[in-house]
Amino acid sequence: MFFDFLPLLIKSADGLKAKIKLYTVPGQVAHDATRKAVLSRADGVVFVADSQVNQAVSNFESFDNLEKNAGRVGLDFSRMPLVIQFNKRDLKQIVSEEEIRNRWAPTELPLVFGSALHGEGVRKTFLLALKAVFRSLDQRFDLTAQFGLTEARFLSVVPPAA
DSSP states (O other), rough: OEEEEEEEEEETTTTTEEEEEEEEEOGGGGGGGHHHHHHHHHHOEEEEOOBBBHHHHHHHHHHHHHHHHHHHHHHOOOOOEEEEEETTTTSSBBBHHHHHHHHHGTTTOEEEBBBBBGSSSSSHHHHHHHHHHHHHHHHHHHHHHOOOOOHHHHHHHHOOOO
């Protein structure tokens, strides 16, 4: 399997230990099994799309694959915390933000524009994803009331902006 992995640990005021396991997986078709395996235990997803004009079809195919794989592993895709990041905004031949916003507006998903190469949008994307995951888990397991794990504490794993 090919992926990057970053484990994070959060402790609540009541002693609950929440483990965040952050995985990145490649989008190429050849890595479908890897994406499916990682997705099967996911509480949230960041979909990183390529802003280049010539990647629009690949983005669509990858997102379609994500949605189908979510169904195959028993996840309700419509309820999954999901953030979309359009990367490579530093390049010249890119789709405009306006066009991207218009295309994605029906989904009502949060969109972030960034350049991973320059560190732009990465922190914002991660924070949006963590907020969505916390709210979903808190709704399901009452983390705040039962264990004293607040959203602020959950988000504390992200270092402050430089």
